[in-house]
Structures are given as structure tokens and as C-alpha cells.
Amino acid sequence: MSFIPGQPVTAVVQRIEIRKLRQGEHLILGFSIGGGIDQDPGQNPFSEDKADKGIYVTRVTPGGPAEVAGLMMGDKVMQVNGWDMTMVTHDQARKRLTKKNEEVVRLLVTRKSLEQAVRHSMM
Amino acid sequence: MTGLRERVKVDVGCEWNNQEGYGRAGYGVAHLKTKVSSHTPPASKIDSLRSKVELLRLPLALSSKSISHRKSQLGGAGEHGTGGGGAHRGKPRPPASDMDTESQYSGYSYKSSHSRSSRKHRERRDRHRSKSRDSSSRGDKSVTIQAPGEPLLDTESTRGDDRDDNWGETTTVVTGTSEHSVSNEDLTRVSKELEESFPLDCRRFLGPALAAGLGLFALVTPLAFLALPQLLWRESLDPCGTPCEGLYVSLAFKLLVLLISTWALFLRPPRATLPRFYVFRCLLLALVFLFVASYWLFYGVRVLEPRERDYRGIVGYAASLVDALLFIQYLALVLLEVRHLQPAFCLKVLRTTDGASRFYNVGHLSIQRAAVWVLDQYYSDFPVYNPALLNLPKSILSKKASGFKVYTLGEENNTNNSTGQSRAMIAAAARRRDNSHNEYYYEEAEMDRRVRKRKARLVVAVEEAFTHIKRLQDDEPAASSPKHPREVMDPREAAQAIFAPMARAMQKYLRTTRQQPYHSMESIINHLQFCITHNMTPKAFLERYLSPGPTLQYQRENSRGRQWTLVSDEPVTSALRQGLVFSLRRLDFALVVTVTPLPFLHLGEEFIDPKSHKFVMRLQSETSV
Numbered sequence: 099m100s101f102i103p104g105q106p107v108t109a110v111v112q113r114i115e116i117r118k119l120r121q122g123e124h125l126i127l128g129f130s131i132g133g134g135i136d137q138d139p140g141q142n143p144f145s146e147d148k149a150d151k152g153i154y155v156t157r158v159t160p161g162g163p164a165e166v167a168g169l170m171m172g173d174k175v176m177q178v179n180g181w182d183m184t185m186v187t188h189d190q191a192r193k194r195l196t197k198k199n200e201e202v203v204r205l206l207v208t209r210k211s212l213e214q215a216v217r218h219s220m221m
Numbered sequence: 222m223t224g225l226r227e228r229v230k231v232d233v234g235c236e237w238n239n240q241e242g243y244g245r246a247g248y249g250v251a252h253l254k255t256k257v258s259s260h261t262p263p264a265s266k267i268d269s270l271r272s273k274v275e276l277l278r279l280p281l282a283l284s285s286k287s288i289s290h291r292k293s294q295l296g297g298a299g300e301h302g303t304g305g306g307g308a309h310r311g312k313p314r315p316p317a318s319d320m321d322t323e324s325q326y327s328g329y330s331y332k333s334s335h336s337r338s339s340r341k342h343r344e345r346r347d348r349h350r351s352k353s354r355d356s357s358s359r360g361d362k363s364v365t366i367q368a369p370g371e372p373l374l375d376t377e378s379t380r381g382d383d384r385d386d387n388w389g390e391t392t393t394v395v396t397g398t399s400e401h402s403v404s405n406e407d408l409t410r411v412s413k414e415l416e417e418s419f420p421l422d423c424r425r426f427l428g429p430a431l432a433a434g435l436g437l438f439a440l441v442t443p444l445a446f447l448a449l450p451q452l453l454w455r456e457s458l459d460p461c462g463t464p465c466e467g468l469y470v471s472l473a474f475k476l477l478v479l480l481i482s483t484w485a486l487f488l489r490p491p492r493a494t495l496p497r498f499y500v501f502r503c504l505l506l507a508l509v510f511l512f513v514a515s516y517w518l519f520y521g522v523r524v525l526e527p528r529e530r531d532y533r534g535i536v537g538y539a540a541s542l543v544d545a546l547l548f549i550q551y552l553a554l555v556l557l558e559v560r561h562l563q564p565a566f567c568l569k570v571l572r573t574t575d576g577a578s579r580f581y582n583v584g585h586l587s588i589q590r591a592a593v594w595v596l597d598q599y600y601s602d603f604p605v606y607n608p609a610l611l612n613l614p615k616s617i618l619s620k621k622a623s624g625f626k627v628y629t630l631g632e633e634n635n636t637n638n639s640t641g642q643s644r645a646m647i648a649a650a651a652r653r654r655d656n657s658h659n660e661y662y663y664e665e666a667e668m669d670r671r672v673r674k675r676k677a678r679l680v681v682a683v684e685e686a687f688t689h690i691k692r693l694q695d696d697e698p699a700a701s702s703p704k705h706p707r708e709v710m711d712p713r714e715a716a717q718a719i720f721a722p723m724a725r726a727m728q729k730y731l732r733t734t735r736q737q738p739y740h741s742m743e744s745i746i747n748h749l750q751f752c753i754t755h756n757m758t759p760k761a762f763l764e765r766y767l768s769p770g771p772t773l774q775y776q777r778e779n780s781r782g783r784q785w786t787l788v789s790d791e792p793v794t795s796a797l798r799q800g801l802v803f804s805l806r807r808l809d810f811a812l813v814v815t816v817t818p819l820p821f822l823h824l825g826e827e828f829i830d831p832k833s834h835k836f837v838m839r840l841q842s843e844t845s846v
Contacts, residue, residue, distance in 0.1 A: 130845040137842060156843050188842055195846045 107184060109208040110216050111176055116167040116203050127195060127203065128162020129155050129169055134188030144172035146210070152176075153183045153191045155207070173207040180204075425494050432506055436483060439513050439546055443472065446520060446539040454528050461533045468536045475543045482550060486558070493593045496787060497794050500587065501556045509549055516542050561586045566797050567817050570595055570603075574810040575611060577603050582819065588803055589793040595814055596785060596805065600776075604769040606810055609735035675730040676767065682726035683759040686719040692756065716750035731766065739775050740766065783807075 118125040133142055135151045144154045155173040158165050175183045178194045186194070195203060450458060516538075524535060561584035568591065571578040579602055583591055693709060710718065727745065731737040752762040765774070787793055788811075789803035801816040 127846045130843050132843040157845070159845075188844065192844045192846060 107176075109174075109176060110212040111206040111208045112168070112212060114164075114167050114169050114205045114207055116163050116169065116205065118201055118203070119163045125196070125198065125201070126162070127164050128159040129164040130157040131175065131188075131191060131195070132156040134191055135185060136187045136189075145174070150174075151185075153186065153188075169205070169207065170209065173209050175205055175207050177206040178203055425491065428499075428502075429491055432487070432502070435506055435509055435513075436487070439509055440476065440479065440483075442513055442516065443476065443539040443543050446516075446524075446542065447472075447536060449525065450529070450532060450535055453525075457528065457530055458532045459530050461536070465533055465536050468533075468540050472536070472540050472543055475540070475547060479543065479546055479550065486550075486554060493596075493782075495589045495593070495793075497589060497792070499590070500794050501553075505549065505553045505556065508552075509546070512542075512545055512549065516545075560584065561590070565819060566799075567819055568595060569815045569817070570599065571813045571815075572603065572606065572810060573804075573813060574606060574608070579603065583797070585796060587794050587796055588789055588791065588801070589787060591797055591816075592785075592787050592793075592803065592805055592814070595812070596783075599812060600773040601771045603772060605739065605772045605775055607735060607739075607769065608809070609738075672730075672733055675726070675733045679723070679726045679730040679766075680759070680763065682723040683763055686723045687759045687762075689719050689722075690715050690753070712750045712754045713746075715753055716746050720746055720749060727766070736766065736769070 116127055118127055131153050133139070133145075133151060133153045137151065139145065139151045140148050142148065142150070142154060144156070145152070153175045155164075155169055155171055155175065158169055158171050175191070177183055178191075179200065181194050183191055183194070520538070523529065524538075529535065563584050564582035565584050566582070568581045568583055569578060570581065579598070581595065581598055583594060586594065690710075693707075724742075728737070731740055748765060749762060784807075786806040787803060788806055789801075791801065791803075793803075797816050799816060799818045803814055805812040805814065
């Protein structure tokens, strides 16, 4: 999950499709995010590189749509419906996820265990 | 006859040549005369030019001829003057070691830095420039603010002449130091005498004298109102007891207050003479006159004529006059002193020669009053104008000569050719690599370094010099042991004693910073004496020389004032308003004043509850989606 400045970011990602749940008049996804380019990256407990200002999943509500879709705590969200999430502010990320006219969000997330799994499978 | 001549020969031995002229009555004198006449053409041309120039100078001071008329008169003289001046080498400037100079261009002799052709070109340029700059030919109102009296060669002026800007170019003298220095001094002497003449001094006090007379008359009037009935028809007056006496008391006190406040407010020597009438003051004088005249009229018709018997009424009438005078004085106070205190405009004052500028806030004033106010501030705020610091070193500027020559190769139409030529030359000059900025930069750096070095030497010399003396304490015995006899000196002698070691460093420093016209040796010793008397440190002594002070510091104390000319498009009694520009011109520099109104301020209010100041740590924020 580290990057080399100037080079494209490469990561092993997992596609997760979450169907939003309607609760009253809100559509909820069932997880919490943290991070963003306007936030303090040193306080992120999930990132390896403490300068990483990406969006991370900090909490997953048990039984919610995110958990059902397979999202796990500590995942870094790379894309949401095709929109990049590696260089966004916290508020922009929230907005991209909570668009009212979208029922389904398709995320690309990455986590450490994915890379290890790929490495093991290649060996 | 011959006997006489021989007697002369015998008696007066060594002065034979001299007496020969006297002794030989007819022949010798005639001989001398012819000798003189053979030399007249060049000398008399200069003399006749000088006399012509002096004659023309006189009427200029008293009347205002049109500029073109004057120019046509002087144009001929100017050309001759150039030719005559070139022929006769003048005495060079006395060296600055005496440091006691009147005019300012001590390091800048006229002939030293410019060739004759560039000088001619400069004169032509000056003529054109002054023609366009001349106010009367353009129809601007050019009026003179005359702070009273004025010597021409004071420490501010650098040109020897005063009123006519055209004048300088026709005598071909820009400085006071040139081969024409003799004739220039003659001119200045003539105009100085003119200015010392009677009308100018008298005019300065005319206005205040008039006002004083009117005020006195107004003050005496109530007393006259009271006294006249008593004097004229005392018997037939109604007796008037206590009420009259009460009125007497109040009248007396009001008159006293009026007297004291008049003294405090108005009886001050005028600080400037304005070119036009001071509108408010004239208004007030007219008002006072009107009041007093109408009161006298009423008094004369209704009291003196029918011999009014009601004395109490008369006393009441006099008391009402005093009340009215007090109110007029209140009006005067407000109009003259108070109204302009609240700031309304921002004036930007810019000196044309070296760009020194200041901003001032003033209230509602007329242009001429604002000009006087600006000049007051000028004398204490602006650093003194030093013309020697203006010029770029000639090594930088002299590179302008183009190395290109343009040849025509047999073309017929000349007009096309000339413009083509000039365009080609301009284009070529633009393309050529111009390194003058480079040289300017290095020259500046070099100059700074030199000044700093000299300054360091000066500071060290002064510090060392100050360690040589110390103040004698009262309790110390004046004559201590015979081994160390100490002579007791007064400040002047002490100053002279310690001046010697620092004189050289001081002179070099002043010369480097081009300040030597402002500080003569005498003035330095005086300042040193002053500093020693007041127990100052070397740094305090040097404060005066290390930075150029305000102009007031260099003025000689004399009662004659400074002459400034106010140039403005609008009549000078009109009030200041936005976008007005006027300039205050002196002999060789001008102050351009621009008026902008101060912005209107919308002041709003916001209440912040002191309990609402709360802070949080900047954490990773978490949003649930």
C-alpha cells in the first residue's frame, strides 16, 4: 500500500459491491470512513505508511450491507464507482459514497492480506 | 608742461608708470583711452550683455511679462552668452576644504562632467522643457506663496535666480559655479536688493494690521456707547441704579474674556502670506465690520439724535453688542481653528527631484491653506534635498553614443530616408546589448562599500577622540598633583582640542556622502561643543552626520522667509476635493501634492460570546456512511 512518487499506484484490489439499505429517508452503507488529504495521516491506525492520506474503513457495523458485501475494517478504499479515492478530501469521499440517486456502490478496496495472498499463490 | 613732467619723474620713483598717466595731461590719457578702446569688443560685449541682462532682470521682478516676450528678448542674449562664456575660462570652484559654501554644487562644476555639445543640447532641452512647463503661457494660475522675505542663495536653493525658469537657460548657468559665477552673483545681488525693498515687508503686516484696527474699534465701541450719553446729556438721563450696575459688571467681564481670547487666538505673528485672500478671515472681518457699523447706525439714529433718556436701555444695547462680538468670535474659532481638524483628505506629497514622498491627513481646507500646512510638514519631515546625490555616474550614462553611421546610397527622396535612418538607428540601439544596468549595479555596490568603510573609520575616530576628554567633577581639585597638570577648558576649547584627530575622517566621510556643503568646519565644532556640554556619546554626536536630517535642521536662522510658488489649475481659494493636484514650486525642485479623500468607513458590530471560544484537537475524523 505504499507508493513511489511519480509512479502509478499499484495495488491488489478486491471488488466489493454494496447495495445501500434504505432506513427512513437515508440510504446507509453500514461502515465508517476516515482519512483524506485534509486530515492528519499520522493518527491512522490502519495504514502502514503513516503518510498515507487515503480513505480507510474504520468501522463496519455488524449485519449492515457493507459487512454482507465483504468489507472489512482497515480496508483502504481506492475507487468508488469509478471515482478515485486516493487523493480526495474527507468530505469529498463522504459525498461520493452517499449520493442519493445511487442504489449500489462498487468499491475497489485493498488490504494487506490481499497482497500476501497473491504472493503466496505465486510462489 | 615739460617741467611738470620732469618734476613728477624725479619725485615719484617707483610709481613712475602710474603717475605718468596723471602727469601727462592730454597725451597720456588719450593714449590710455585708445588702448582701452582697442580691447573693448570682447570685454564690452560681455559687459553690455551683463548690463542688458541686469536691466531686463529689474522689471521682471515687478511685473509679469509674457514668457514669449521675455524669451525673445533673452534669446539673443542667451546665444551670445553661450559664445562669450565658451571663450572665457572662469575660475574653478574654491576647494571644499573650507566647507563654507553658499550654493550647493560644490562637487559639480559646470564644465567638469559634460562636453560642450552635450551642454548645448541640454540647454536646448531645458529651453523646450521650460517652455512647456511654463504656467502663464498655458493659462494656469501661478501664484506665489511668500513666507516673508527671502535670500536667494539660501541652503535650499541651488540656482541663483528666482522667478523665471527661462532665466536659467539663457545665462547658461545651471549651477552657481561656473565661468559665469561673477555675473550670476551680480544678478543675485540685484534681485536680493529688490526683495529687501519696502513693499514686500509692508505687505506681510498689512492684513493683520487691518484686522487689529477693526478689532480694536469693535472692542472700544461698547465703551463708547456707554460713555457718550454720559458725556453729552448727563443731566437728562434717567437714573439707573442696581440693574445698570449689574449690567456693568457683566459687560466688564465679557469684555475681559473677549480681550483675552482675542489675544490668545488672533494676535499671533502670521506665518505665511497667502497669494489670495484668506476667505474665512475676510468673511469674519466683513461680518464684524457689518455688525459694528449697523450697531453704530442704530445708535446714531435712535439714541444720539433724539437724546434717548433711558440709560438702562442703552447699557443693555451695549451688552448685546458685546454678546454679538462673543458669538462672532466663536464663529471665528470654529471656522479658522476647528473645522479643519477632523481629517477628511489624504495628501500625497512627492518631491520631483528625488522621489521622496509622504502621506498626510488633513481636514477641509482651501488649497492655499493646505499648501501652507504641507510646507510646515515638509520642513520637518522630508530629508534635505541634496542635488549632488541625483546624478548617475557619468561612466554609466556616457555609453549612449551609438556606434552606427548610416550612409545613403544614392537615393533621391530625403524625407523618407531620414525617418528610415532614425528608425534603423533606434532599432539597432535596441538590439545592441545594453550593459548599463550591470554597471549601475556594481557602481552602487562599490559606492555602498566605500561609504561603509568611511563610516567605520569615522566612527572609530570619533570614539577615540571622545575618550580624550572627560568632564571635571565639582569635588575634584582642579589642580591635582604637579606631575599631571590638567588645564581646565571650557566646552569650546575642548571641542577644538578633540576635533583635530577626527577632522580628516569626518571630511572624507562627508565628501563621500556628498554632504559637505551642509556642514562647515565651524558648524561641526559648534555641534561638537554642544554635544560635549550635554554629555552626549559619540553616537549621539554622529547622528547628525550619518543620516540626512530634515530641511529645517540646515536652515540658517534669519527672519526672511522662504519663497514658494503655488501652481494649480483651480483657484487657490477653492476647497480641497478628490483628484486635485497642485504643486509647490521652488527654484529647482517642486513638491507635487495629490488629494484623495479618506474612505468612508462602514463600521459594523459583532458580538462574540467569550464562552464560545472552544477548541478541539485535530484528529482523524470519522464519518459513517
